[in-house]
Amino acid sequence: MEFVWQSGEGIAFEADCPVCADSGPHRPVLVIPGAGPGQTDWTIVQCPSCESRFSTDRRGADYTPEAHPDGPLLEFYLEQNAGIRPMLEPLGWAEAGPGRRMLEIGGGFGFASDFVQVSLGWTAKGYDPSGLAALGRSYLGLDIVLDYWTEETPLAEPFDVAYASEVIEHIPEPSGFLASVRRAVGETGVAVLTTPNGAALNPNTTPGILAPIATPGLHLTLFSAMGLERALRSTGFRHVRVEERGDTLHALASNAELPAKRQLDSQLYRNYLCQRADTPGLAPVLLSGLRYRLFKELVNAGESAAALTQFVLIADDIRRRFGLDVSRSAALRPLKDYGDAQEWLRHYPAHLAGLLYYRAILANNLEADPVAAVRYTAAAILAGRGLRLALQNAGMDDGETERLSAHAIILNLVATACAGGDTAPLLAAVERGNPATGLLIPAEARRSLRRFLRRDLRAMGHPDMLWRVGMTNIVGDEVTLLAAPLCQDFVVDKIGAWEAIATASDAAAVLDTFRAIWCMPGADTAPASIRHARKLILIRLVQLGAFQEADDLFDGWDSPDLADDEPVATALAIVAEARQR
Ligand SMILES: [Zn+2]
Incomplete structure (x- = not known):
């Protein structure tokens, strides 16, 4: 994928900003050649008013499984790519307790729904037409309707939470989507959204981060924090909080007071992974992904013994599945x-x-x-x-x-x-x-x-x-x-400079080596290394019979404590003896 950054002087895109409705002019900031539908160039413009970025192609993709006969890279998603912790971070404030209900919109496999059910005792309902959602329904036993959530979807009573992680950037008309979320939470529920941070779409962002943010053909709107806040307020939410979390925006919105900020409880997350991994009959690829995430959490938490135990289980599984x-x-x-x-x-x-x-x-x-x-x-x-x-x-x-x-x-x-x-x-x-x-x-x-x-x-x-x-x-x-x-016969390479001293063939070569070491960047901040180099040099000079040079150097260094080292003391004794002769 090639990123061609624009100077902001290209031909303006004539349309209203999908975030704030500003009529522009919206200038191109990035073109990704051939990456759009049918190998068209994918062009992203920026709104001068709300600073959100959006694609000029507003058609959006079809997320039904019929449109994706090959299916997703399921192993990649389940074992590594699904950011379960980042998905749960915006729910860190949520309290355990029965009777609470969450709507998950476009949740794919449904890890967030699963978490609130397993760890918080809530019930969750999902809407997502994708093949991944069908798999989540079957692998995790979730209540997911294989359809889009829209303004017309029947709603018997509002949900306590409507959660949509990495969804709104896919929607051609975000305002209609936000209205459907607003309807889902009624007067007291909380809408929880995450979406890529449009501000991260810049030439300083690394390719590993940039490609998933840009995602040509699928990501149509890359909100700025300001744009997302404005859009939520104009949907009618009285209380809105948008936070920039690096490359991601987290938003909470409600008509009632928002809950206080709270980080996800790491222990609660680890317990979720443990509980889920212990479920009998899990698909091997799902089990492997849960165990890997648990292993990572345990290493980060300093729980080394438990981490090693997990590693043994994962390594066994890898031997069985991949040899x-x-x-x-x-x-x-x-x-x-x-x-x-x-x-x-x-x-x-x-x-x-x-x-x-x-x-x-x-x-x-x-x-x-x-x-x-x-x-x-x-x-x-x-x-x-x-x-x-x-x-x-x-x-x-x-x-x-x-x-x-x-x-x-x-x-x-x-x-x-x-x-x-x-x-x-x-x-x-x-x-x-x-x-x-x-x-x-x-x-x-x-x-x-x-x-x-x-x-x-x-x-x-x-x-x-x-x-x-x-x-x-x-x-x-x-x-x-x-x-x-x-490679099988690997041995640790010897330090080049130490070798150079030990193999120098005359006094001049030894002194050259030492000068080179002393001129190395950082040598002045490494007293122990310099001390070691001096020791080797004295010994090598004495071995070569260069007693005068050894004596001069030792005097010049003015560090008599070097003689506390036994091999140095021996070398100096030989020098002293030679001088007496
Ligand atoms: Zn705008």
Whole structure:
């Protein structure tokens, strides 16, 4: 998918803004060539009044299963892509209790409905004509009517909550949709909406985030926070609250006072995942997705033992379903590339990148096994790359995997340094790599790699490793360099500079090495490393018989405590003896 940003000077689109009805002129901000229906160019314009973005093609898609005979990438959705936690965040204020009723509009599989029923004791009713909704009805046993919710849909009594997550951006006429939501909640109920934040549609947003926001052909209106608030108020809601949550807008609207803001209770969410995963007879792909999300939550909550237990269950399942052994880092191997998403998902679980990344965190933090962390992160990044390449071929992408890969490359380098390996070749390759190819890591993450690496090494109590970063400039292909630890005969590379000192053939070569080390960026912030380098240099000079140079250097450094180290003391004794002769 190619994003062609417009200077805002193109031909104005003659129509009223679907959000605020302003007549414009609405100038193009983005064109995605050939991505619209029938390979037409998909053009997005911006309203000068409410700053919402909207497509010039207002036809909208048909969401009935007849229009999608191939069905969705179900494994991708259930195992990884369905953001269950983000879906539930806007319901964080909701209290448990019987008798409460929620309407879920366009909920697809229906995870939010399932959550309020399982964890809050509410009853939920869904309206969604899609194939995904039919699957949710059967897999989760939900009450979903396979039809659109409209202003004409019969309503016996208003609902306590009408919830529509990532729906309104699909609707050709949002005002009619909002009126139907307003009707559903009556005078006391609360409307809960989420939708992509139109402000995130800009050239600084990474492709993994941008592609799902733009979604040509399906996303017709990308509201600004201001636009969504205005639209809700003009629908007749007296109380409206719109929050920008990064790339997403959360909106609550009601005629009654709005509930106080409250985050989703993480324990409640974990309990939901546990309860659901324990349901007998769940479809394997659904079970696998629930367990992965639980595993991730447990790692993030620091519940490491419980997390490892979940990982064992997931690894067993992956061995059975895919014949792939992820239970031990030593068993990991480079993955095969499959250009087609369906094909990729036949060979690997959709959550493989995330699973391996969170497992690497446990290896690093809990098991203090940096070599395992190197291997798990390497496999995670390569899995994420493979999945994203396949998705990109289908005009899709995955922001979560993009984000995980950027974090995983930092952890990979930190763990490599902690294992005594040389971070420089991979670091140099990733810093100079192309964001659109190779490991598919965004430009901003590549630029800030060194900064985060320093911060992490410092935080982990490894200040002496800071300066190892960037000691050599061997540039290679980032994919090959990253895959190296997954090849069977992998051994940790020796630190280049230490090797250079140990193998220098004369005193001049030793001194050159030391000058190069001292000039490295960050050397002044790494006293322990400099101390270690001095020790090696003294020893090497003495081995080469360069006693005068060794003596001069030691005097010049003015750090007599260096002699507390036994090998240094021995070297200095040899120097002293030589001078007496
Ligand atoms: Zn507008």
